[in-house]
Each structure stands twice: as structure tokens, then as C-alpha cells.
Amino acid sequence: xxxxxxxxxxxxxxxxxxxxxxxxxxxxxxxxxxxxxxxxxxxxxxxxxxxxxxxxxxxxxxxxxxxxxxxxxxxxxxxxxxxxxxxxxxxxxxxxxxxxxxxxxxxxxxxxxxxxxxxxxxxxxxxxxxxxxxxxxxxxxxxxxxxxxxxxxxxxxxxxxxxxxxxxxxxxxxxxxxxxxxxxxxxxxxxxxxxxxxxxxxxxxxxxxxxxxxxxxxxxxxxxxxxxxx
Amino acid sequence: xxxxxxxxxxxxxxxxxxxxxxxxxxxxxxxxxxxxxxxxxxxxxxxxxxxxxxxxxxxxxxxxxxxxxxxxxxxxxxxxxxxxxxxxxxxxxxxxxxxxxxxxxxxxxxxxxxxxxxxxxxxxxxxxxxxxxxxxxxxxxxxxxxxxxxxxxxxxxxxxxxxxxxxxxxxxxxxxxxxxxxxxxxxxxxxxxxxxxxxxxxxxxxxxxxxxxxxxxxxxxxxxxxxxxxxxxxxxxxxxxxxxxxxxxxxxxxxxxxxxxxxxxxxxxxxxxxxxxxxxxxxxxxxxxxxxxxxxxxxxxxxxxxxxxxxxxxxxxxxxxxxxxxxxxxxxxxxxxxxxxxxxxxxxxxxxxxxxxxxxxxxxxxxxxxxxxxxxxxxxxxxxxxxxxxxxxxxxxxxxxxxxxxxxxxxxxxxxxxxxxxxxxxxxxxxxxxxxxxxxxxxxxxxxxxxxxxxxxxxxxxxxxxxxxxxxxxxxxxxxxxxxxxxxxxxxxxxxxxxxxxxxxxxxxxxxxxxxxxxxxxxxxxxxxxxxxxxxxxxxxxxxxxxxxxxxxxxxxxxxxxxxxxxxxxxxxxxxxxxxxxxxxxx
Numbered sequence: 001x002x003x004x005x006x007x008x009x010x011x012x013x014x015x016x017x018x019x020x021x022x023x024x025x026x027x028x029x030x031x032x033x034x035x036x037x038x039x040x041x042x043x044x045x046x047x048x049x050x051x052x053x054x055x056x057x058x059x060x061x062x063x064x065x066x067x068x069x070x071x072x073x074x075x076x077x078x079x080x081x082x083x084x085x086x087x088x089x090x091x092x093x094x095x096x097x098x099x100x101x102x103x104x105x106x107x108x109x110x111x112x113x114x115x116x117x118x119x120x121x122x123x124x125x126x127x128x129x130x131x132x133x134x135x136x137x138x139x140x141x142x143x144x145x146x147x148x149x150x151x152x153x154x155x156x157x158x159x160x161x162x163x164x165x166x167x168x169x170x171x172x173x174x175x176x177x178x179x180x181x182x183x184x185x186x187x188x189x190x191x192x193x194x195x196x197x198x199x200x201x202x203x204x205x206x207x208x209x210x211x212x213x214x215x216x217x218x219x220x221x222x223x224x225x226x227x228x229x230x
Numbered sequence: 231x232x233x234x235x236x237x238x239x240x241x242x243x244x245x246x247x248x249x250x251x252x253x254x255x256x257x258x259x260x261x262x263x264x265x266x267x268x269x270x271x272x273x274x275x276x277x278x279x280x281x282x283x284x285x286x287x288x289x290x291x292x293x294x295x296x297x298x299x300x301x302x303x304x305x306x307x308x309x310x311x312x313x314x315x316x317x318x319x320x321x322x323x324x325x326x327x328x329x330x331x332x333x334x335x336x337x338x339x340x341x342x343x344x345x346x347x348x349x350x351x352x353x354x355x356x357x358x359x360x361x362x363x364x365x366x367x368x369x370x371x372x373x374x375x376x377x378x379x380x381x382x383x384x385x386x387x388x389x390x391x392x393x394x395x396x397x398x399x400x401x402x403x404x405x406x407x408x409x410x411x412x413x414x415x416x417x418x419x420x421x422x423x424x425x426x427x428x429x430x431x432x433x434x435x436x437x438x439x440x441x442x443x444x445x446x447x448x449x450x451x452x453x454x455x456x457x458x459x460x461x462x463x464x465x466x467x468x469x470x471x472x473x474x475x476x477x478x479x480x481x482x483x484x485x486x487x488x489x490x491x492x493x494x495x496x497x498x499x500x501x502x503x504x505x506x507x508x509x510x511x512x513x514x515x516x517x518x519x520x521x522x523x524x525x526x527x528x529x530x531x532x533x534x535x536x537x538x539x540x541x542x543x544x545x546x547x548x549x550x551x552x553x554x555x556x557x558x559x560x561x562x563x564x565x566x567x568x569x570x571x572x573x574x575x576x577x578x579x580x581x582x583x584x585x586x587x588x589x590x591x592x593x594x595x596x597x598x599x600x601x602x603x604x605x606x607x608x609x610x611x612x613x614x615x616x617x618x619x620x621x622x623x624x625x626x627x628x629x630x631x632x633x634x635x636x637x638x639x640x641x642x643x644x645x646x647x648x649x650x651x652x653x654x655x656x657x658x659x660x661x662x663x664x665x666x667x668x669x670x671x672x673x674x675x676x677x678x679x680x681x682x683x684x685x686x687x688x689x690x691x692x693x694x695x696x697x698x699x700x701x702x703x704x705x706x707x708x709x710x711x712x713x714x715x716x717x718x719x720x721x722x723x724x725x726x727x728x729x730x731x732x733x734x735x736x737x738x739x740x741x742x743x744x745x746x747x748x749x750x751x752x753x754x755x756x757x758x759x760x761x762x763x764x765x766x767x768x769x770x771x772x773x774x775x776x777x778x779x780x781x782x783x784x785x786x787x788x789x790x791x792x793x794x795x796x797x798x799x800x801x802x803x804x805x806x807x808x809x810x811x812x813x814x815x816x817x
Contacts, residue, residue, distance in 0.1 A: 014271060014526055017499035020490060027277045030288060056646040062655060083292060090303035090318045092684065101308060101736040102315045143647065150645070167646060175633040176287035191651065192658040194593055194633045197284040199468035199477065201594040208426035209589045219282045 030219065032179050035073065039080035040111055044133070045118050046072060051135035053170045055142045063191045064184065066170055074173030074182030075114075084111040104161065110169075117162030121145070124154055178218045185223065189216040232522070232530045238264045241521050241535035243506045243550065246331020247789065248775045248796040249541035250484035250492060251388075254458075255800035257498045259808065264533065265498075265541075266523050268301070268505035269328030273485050278475030286632040290473040295335050296320065297327040297543075301505075304545065305681045306737045308698040310562060316684050316692065322736065323743040324473070325543045329502060332543055332743060333483045337472040337597025337629060338448030339787035340391045340482075342382045342794070344608045345375035345411040347784045353609065354619050362619055366702060367565075367572055367672040369781040372753040372762035375411045378794050381801070383414055385793030386446075389482035390454035390462055393417040393446035407443045407602070409610040422451040422465065427590050427662045428601040431626035434720040440603045445627055446790075447598035448482035458491045469630040471597030481597065504531070507688060509538050509554035509772060518556075518772045524688065536811075537771050537803070540749075541796075544778035548573075548678050548748035549693040557749075557759050557768045560677050562696070568759040568767075570678040572750045573695065574783040576742040577622070577668035577703040579729035581714045583721050584640050585660045592631030592659065600627030603717075606710050607785045608669065618705040622668035622785040624714060631658070638663070640725055662721065666710045668731070670746070670783040673700040678748040698735050707731035744788050746780035754817070761815040763802035764795060770813045775799050 033039065038046045053066030053075075066072075082088055086109035098105035108116070125134045125145060134142060148154045149163045173182030175189070177197065183189065189196050196216035204212060215222065239261040242249045253263050272278075272295075288294050297320070305314035326332030346353040348371045354363050395416045396406025421444035424432075432442035449465040456462070465480040479486050492498055503526040510519045510532065520534035540547045551557055551569045560570035603624040604610055613619055630636060638661040639653040676698070680691035699707075711728050718726035752758025755767040764779055766772040775796055777788045806814055 014502040014504075015499060016271065016493060016502065018494060018496045020273075020493050021271055022273055022275050027279060029279070029282045030285060057651065058648050060648050060651065062648075062651050086318075088293075088298040088300050090299035090316045090684075092316075094683065096313065096315060098315045099308075099312065101734055101738070102306060102317075103321060103738045104318060105315055146646075170646075171637075172287060172291060172634050175637075176291075177285055180287055188633060191655055192631075192633050192637070193655075194631055194658070197282075198593075199280060199284055199470070200466040201468065202464070202466055204591070204594055205423045205425060205467055208429060210591075211589055212591050212594070219285060 030179050033077045033080065033181070035181070039076050040084060041072070041076050046076065047135045048118055048122060048133065049075060051142065052146065052166065053173070055139065055146055056167060056170045057174050063187050066174060069174055069184045069187050070182040071170045071173035074176065074180055075169045077181045078169065079111050079114060085109050110165065113162055113165060116158035117166070120156035120159035120162070121149065124156065179220050186216040186218060232532050234532045235534070237520070237534040237536070238262050239535065240264070240537045240539060241266065241533050242539045242541050243521060244331060244540070244542035244546070245329050245484070245500055246326065246541065246543070247333040247484055247793055249331070249539070250488040251793065251796035252539055252541060252775065252800050253498055254488050254492050255797070255804060257492070257495045259804045260497070262497045265500045266504045266506050266521065266533065267329055267500060267502045269502065271500070271502045272328045272330055272334065272475065273489070274475065274477065274479055278477040280477035283474060283477035284468060284470045286634050290632060291634055293320070293324065293473070295326070295328065295473070295475060297325040300687070301327070302686050302692070303684070304693045304695055305684050306695045306697070308735055309675055310696060314681055314694045314696070317737050321738045322741045323745055324740070325545065325743065329489070329500065330484045333789065334475050334485070335473050336789060338481050339598045339627070339789070340386065340389060340446045340448045341786040341790045342411060343784045343786060343791055344409065344610070346609045348373060348375050348378070350782060357609070358613060358619065365673065366700065367674055369572065369672070369750065369752055369757060371781055372751050372758070373798065378798060379411070379414060381794035381797035382790060384797050385790065387418050388456055388458070388487050389448050389793070390419055390450050390456055391417050391446050391448055392419040392422050392451035394421050394444055396443060405443060407604050408441050409604045409607065417446065419451045419454055422447055422449065422596065422599045424601070425591070425594055425599060425628065427628050428599070428626040430662065430721060431664055431717070432601040434717055435603050438716060438720055440605045442601045442603050445598050445600045445602045445625065447596070449596040449598050450480045450482070456487055458488065460487055460490050462486050465596050467594050467596050467599065469593045469595040469632065472629055501525070506550065507553070507690065509550060509556060511554065511556070511769065515555065516769060518769050537773070540772065540774045541776065544748065544776040545678065545693055545745050547774050547776050547778040549680070551749055551759070551774065552680050553690055556766055556772060559679055562675055562677050565674055568755070568757065570748050571757070571759070572672035572747040572781055573676050573678045573697060573745070574670040574672050574747045574780070575697060575735070576670050576744040576783060577699055577707045577731050578665060578741055579707055579711050579714070579731050580663060580665035581718050581726060581728045582638055583662045583718050583723040584657055584725045585662065585723040588660050590628070590659050590662060592628055592636065595628050595630050597629050598627060600625060606713055616709065618702045618709065620669035620671050620703060620706045620785065622666035622707060622710040624664060624666050624710065624717065626662070626664035628663060641727060662723070664714065664717070665729070666707065666714055667785050667787070668703060668707045668710060669785040671700060671703060672747060672782040676700070699731060699733050704731055704733060744777070744783060746777040746783040746788060749774045749778035750781045751779040752781060763806070763814045764799040765802070765807070765814050767817065771811065773799050773803065
């Protein structure tokens with residue numbers, strides 16, 4: 001074996017040799033989208049999703065509700081990104097009906113699933129409640145509609161699996177870092193007692209069965225840390 | 231148009247744990263080594279920034295650090311009567327990508343398998359008779375625990391593992407695992423401090439005669455400088471371990487243990503964002519010439535090399551062999567062929583105990599911080615009166631309290647609404663979870679091959695995984711679940727829910743990234759793809775290193791044996807192959 005010491009020239013690759021290719025703080029931090037607008041939802045869709053997330057996570061004496069916590073905003077912003085388009089997933093056909101063990105086999109990405117699912121749900125509500133919109137129903141009727149959807153009692157091919165997607169995304173919105181538009185004031189974390197993005201618990205490891213004393217922390221810090229905050 | 235590049239002594243496919251270890255060993259031997267990695271460069275300072283590393287949505291839910299199915303998916307089915315369909319998102323297991331590989335986002339459990347695991351077929355046949363394993367295709371590894379001991383030791387000292395020896399040179403040590411094989415020396419670091427849940431679990435287990443011990447951990451209990459002179463910090467118990475890169479230099483990975491030295495060597499080069507398409511064989515099919523890859527701009531490149539090392543994730547090693555026509559593909563109908571044979575997984579079940587008035591603070595956690603009971607693992611107990619072989623470790627290792635995924639509630643709780651909220655709040659800090667991680671023994675119908683329908687973005691067939699839990703393993707896991715029930719009862723609490731393994735492997739919920747086999751090692755070229763030195767029987771200048779070499783899986787995490795096999799293969803190349811290139815074992 002001969003020993004080649006010179007590094008290869010000419011290959012168009014990210015080449016690293018004889019060096020540590022470290023660029024501190026080079027990776028992108030999460031980029032919050034500006035608020036004050038809907039990115040994917042139409043106004044009618046947004047109104048409907050806000051009403052839905054407020055029943056999935058209702059306001060009560062334990063916490064604010066899903067709407068105030070920003071769960072619809074969170075979902076809208078997620079749909080506007082690579083999640084909404086399934087950019088990272090395997091999306092080549094053929095698309096065949098799969099077994100439950102084989103996972104989601106539809107061709108539609110989340111944006112299309114929301115569009116179809118919300119339309120199917122709206123149609124169902126109009127038919128059942130004399131042309132009304134979901135957001136205009138009484139909370140008990142809204143719960144009944146969602147319960148039927150959850151239980152599979154309302155069969156709409158266009159909305160297959162939609163309830164689970166909606167519930168999963170709503171919970172993500174309530175419990176993800178507030179930087180993504182939900183979990184307002186870390187309401188979801190306060191509900192459970194999760195301290196958030198803290199990373200050093202060495203002083204508390206052996207404090208068995210003791211309440212953890214510090215308030216939650218977001219990637220964006222705490223509200224009172226902001227310049228100009230009261 | 232293919233760009234032909236100047237030759238190298240060694241080309242390595244994949245720069246994770248094993249690629250980095252082999253590259254370090256072979257550059258030390260004076261060879262000129264290039265590693266081709268299809269993912270991006272990654273390191274702690276650049277990519278696991280502590281200011282935003284603790285982000286459950288980005289890393290744990292949207293899986294930012296993992297191999298994306300758009301780049302490479304796999305298809306799955308439970309048996310050959312079904313049509314395999316693509317896992318359009320990875321769920322049951324999560325392969326890594328990028329420099330560091332899956333060793334970036336692992337939990338850090340660092341085991342040695344039992345001595346009997348390495349001679350499994352011989353051991354079980356001698357103890358219980360050949361009839362007991364007639365419906366399994368378990369095999370011996372072709373290498374013994376004693377032969378591997380030094381390699382295990384080197385990996386543990388490289389990584390700075392925290393633990394307590396249970397068997398030092400044959401002497402059983404209090405506080406360690408009494409069932410483990412003999413170690414030549416103590417772990418490099420003492421065990422981690424324990425949180426509340428594993429402390430209670432260990433007390434309960436001990437009170438019914440079991441032998442709990444601290445789980446060996448690559449989350450470091452103290453600051454450490456490894457034999458390469460690389461310093462690591464103490465784990466801070468942040469609870470963002472598995473699925474995350476460690477922002478704190480306190481979880482062992484290639485980044486924190488090898489790369490800072492390797493990258494400075496002039497006879498090593500890493501090419502990132504370059505995907506190897508195949509190993510190029512000479513016209514006789516008996517010699518590898520190098521590899522062909524697509525570089526970051528999309529250009530096709532040929533990298534000639536005298537030695538080709540497949541160090542990708544185990545499943546990808548197998549796919550590359552199949553795509554490159556190295557060895558004979560396994561045929562489940564006849565049981566012949568070796569590449570794809572003896573794919574195995576892990577047979578798991580979990581238990582939740584719901585308490586009142588406890589404060590487990592589940593967010594104070596680390597990936598491998600906990601307690602393990604090995605009394606029912608492997609062949610540590612007598613199976614004579616039982617209807618299965620194999621076993622499971624029982625582990626209380628609460629890894630996190632990240633609330634998108636971790637919100638335990640008792641059965642019957644609604645999934646949403648006010649009643650759900652109340653139950654989520656009540657049980658978040660009040661729930662103790664432990665689980666069984668069981669062996670996965672090879673069976674004739676479980677295997678890997680190339681999918682006939684689905685292709686990747688380069689038009690190459692996807693890997694097809696045909697797998698279901700063998701009946702033996704279901705019986706094993708359920709028997710261990712009965713033992714978990716005993717521990718749960720001893721723990722008390724107001725309600726316990728004991729999980730049960732069932733047939734019908736489901737590719738959707740996460741279970742384990744401990745996929746093994748497909749390019750297994752052994753002493754017979756008719757039943758193994760590589761010899762006891764991880765050298766291809768068919769193309770002797772190709773070595774295939776990883777969990778792809780396990781003939782079957784034990785009830786333990788595989789990274790320890792994977793690291794040991796990397797040192798074992800490196801020794802074979804340095805001390806034997808380089809002096810006399812060719813077959814190291816004559817069949």
C-alpha cells in the first residue's frame with residue numbers, strides 16, 4: 001500500500017481533511033413566522049379550526065383553551081412549511097391501500113388532508129344543523145360532532161384519518177415551544193409542570209419526590225427577560 | 231459522465247461510530263483513508279447549539295436529525311403473503327444520517343452481550359437439545375466473548391461509559407450485574423446519580439430477590455478525558471437525549487470521542503453530502519475496485535480503493551451489498567443464500583404504574599439513566615420448564631418528560647376535552663414507567679431483500695423488510711411481562727398497566743432502532759455473509775461492520791457490541807489483512 005498524503009482535488013464535495021470544519025453557531029435556529037395573518041387556512045377554515053381546538057383543549061380552571069393558546073396559529077404555520085407539503089417523506093407511488101401495520105399510504109400531504117377534512121366536516125355540520133357552521137354551534141353540539149368524528153361514526157372518505165391528524169397537531173400546538181406560535185405563555189407546560197428548555201438539572205437529580213422550584217423556560221427565554229417587559 | 235478520482239487505500243461508506251473507529255485505526259496504521267457520508271457535517275458547536283437544542287417539536291416529532299424517507303425509505307410487510315409498502319415516514323425505527331450517524335441521537339445504553347449470546351446455537355443445543363430451537367435459525371457468531379473482551383473494553387474507555395462492574399475477572403462484584411461476562415477492569419466512570427423512579431424500581435426489584443444495577447451509560451457521570459485525549463463534560467440530565475444531539479459534550483458519539491483527533495490527520499478525508507450508489511466490483515465479481523457515489527452537486531464520481539468498508543447503518547449495509555451484487559441474496563423459500571438472512575429486531579413491552587402524591591419530575595432524565603434487572607435476560611435463568619428460549623432485560627430508564635409525546639394517562643381516559651386535561655395534569659409527575667427489552671431470535675421467514683416496486687430518488691430499489699415477531703419471542707415476552715407484573719404489584723400505586731407483545735409488527739409507533747442481521751458473521755459461508763473478521767466471504771477486500779453482523783439480537787441495546795466489532799475488524803485488517811491481503815478464513 002502506498003501512502004497518499006495529498007488530499008484529492010477536483011471532487012465537488014464538501015471535503016474535510018486536516019482540519020476541524022467547525023463553525024460555531026452556524027446552524028439555523030428555529031425561525032418564527034410573523035403573526036397577524038393566516039398562511040394556509042382561509043378565514044372560514046381558520047375560524048373552524050379555532051373552534052375545534054377550543055373543544056379539544058377547552059378553557060377551564062386548569063388552563064386557557066386551545067384557541068387562546070394559539071393551536072390554530074401553530075397548525076397554520078406548520079402547514080406552511082415542509083411539514084405541510086410532506087417534503088421530507090417518501091411520496092412516490094404506486095399508492096396502494098395498506099394494512100394498519102404499514103402506516104399512512106395516502107398520496108395527500110397534510111395541507112390537502114386538512115382542506116378535504118375540514119370541508120367534509122363542514123358539510124356534515126351543515127347537513128346536521130340546518131346549514132350552520134361548526135363555530136356557530138353550542139359547545140355541547142360541537143363536542144358531539146367531534147366525538148362522532150373521533151369514534152369513526154362519521155365516515156367521509158375525504159377525511160379518513162383526519163381527526164387523528166387534527167388531534168395530534170393540536171396537542172403539538174399546545175405543548176411545543178411557544179416559538180412555533182402555540183403554547184401561549186407556556187400554558188401547556190404550566191398545566192403539566194414541565195420546565196421547558198432548561199438543560200441543567202444537576203442540583204435537583206437527587207431531590208427525590210420534591211417539587212421542582214423553577215418556572216418554565218422557552219427557547220426564546222422568559223417573557224420578563226425581554227427588553228421593555230414589565 | 232463519471233468523474234474518476236485518484237485511488238485511496240481505503241474507502242469507508244458512512245461516518246458514524248464504526249466508520250470513525252475504523253478510520254482512526256487504519257489511518258494510525260499509515261493508510262490513506264476517505265470516508266463518504268451521505269448526510270451533512272455535524273458537530274456539537276455547530277449543530278447542537280444549547281440555546282435551541284431542547285426543542286421537542288423540531289427534533290423528536292419532526293425528526294430533524296434523522297434520515298429522511300425522501301432520501302431513502304424502506305418497504306415493509308409482516309410476511310411473504312403480504313405486499314410490502316413503503317414506510318412513507320419512519321416510525322418503528324429511526325435510522326440516522328450525517329456525520330456521527332445514529333450514534334448522534336442514541337440514548338447511550340452501552341452493553342456487552344452475555345458470553346452465551348456469542349455461542350447461542352451451541353449453548354442452547356447443549357443445555358436444552360436441538361429440538362428447542364428447531365423453528366429458529368439462531369447461530370454462533372464465530373467469535374467468543376473472551377476474544378471480544380478487549381474490544382469491548384476499548385470501546386467503553388473510548389466512550390467513557392458510566393457503570394458498575396458485576397464481574398471483574400471472574401469475581402462477582404456487589405452493585406453490578408452478576409450475570410455479565412468477566413471484565414478485565416472496572417468501567418471508566420462510576421454510575422450516574424439516580425433519579426426517583428429508578429430508585430423506587432430498584433428497591434422493589436431487590437425486595438423480591440432480583441438483582442437491579444445501574445444501567446451502563448454513555449451519558450457521562452463525570453467529566454472525562456478519553457484515551458485519545460478528548461475531553462467530555464458531565465451529563466446535566468436535561469432530558470433531551472434520544473432523537474437529539476447532545477449540546478453539552480456529555481453523551482458519547484463519534485463527535486465527542488474520535489472526530490476531533492481524526493479530522494486533524496492529513497491521511498484522512500471526509501466527504502459529506504455524497505451518497506454511495508454501489509460498491510464497484512471487478513469483472514470477476516470477486517474483488518471490489520472502489521465505490522461509485524453522487525456528490526453534493528449531483529455529479530457521479532468513482533472512488534477507487536484497495537479496501538472497501540461498509541460502515542453504514544446495518545440495514546443500509548445490507549442494501550448496498552444487494553445493490554452491488556456482493557454475495558448471494560437469501561431466499562426464504564429454500565433457506566439458501568446469505569445476504570438478507572437472519573434479520574432480527576427487538577421484542578419489547580412496557581409497564582406503567584400510576585401513583586398519587588408522587589413527584590417523579592420526569593423531565594430530569596438522561597437517555598441511559600436508570601436501573602436494569604437482568605435476572606430474566608438471555609439464558610441467565612433456566613428455560614428447561616419453559617416453552618421458549620431467550621429473555622429480556624427489565625429496565626426502568628425514564629428518558630424524558632417531553633410533553634408532546636409524554637403524557638401518560640390511565641386506560642379509559644378520553645383523548646381530549648376537560649376530562650383529558652385533568653388526567654394529563656394528574657398523571658404527568660405521578661407515573662412510573664419501566665419496560666422489557668427482549669431478544670429477537672432469527673427465524674426463516676424474517677429477512678431483507680430488494681423491493682420489486684418502489685425505488686429511491688436515483689431509481690435504485692428500496693430495501694424490503696419482511697418481519698414479524700416469532701412465536702418463541704412472543705411467548706418469551708409475555709412470560710417476562712408476568713414478571714413485570716410482580717414488580718409493578720410490589721411497587722404499589724393505584725393502578726398498573728402491563729404491556730404485552732403481540733404478533734403483527736407495526737411499523738408506525740416507535741419501538742426500537744435496534745435492527746440487526748442481514749449480513750451476519752459466522753464460520754460457514756453457506757449461512758453467513760461475512761466471516762468472523764467481518765470480511766465478505768465473496769469479495770475479500772470488502773468488510774461489513776455494524777449490527778448487520780449479529781446472527782440474532784439479544785435483549786440488550788446493540789451499540790456496545792457494534793463498537794466492539796469495529797475494533798475487532800480493525801485489528802483483523804491491521805494485523806492480518808494488510809500483511810497478506812486475501813481471505814482471512816479459508817472455508
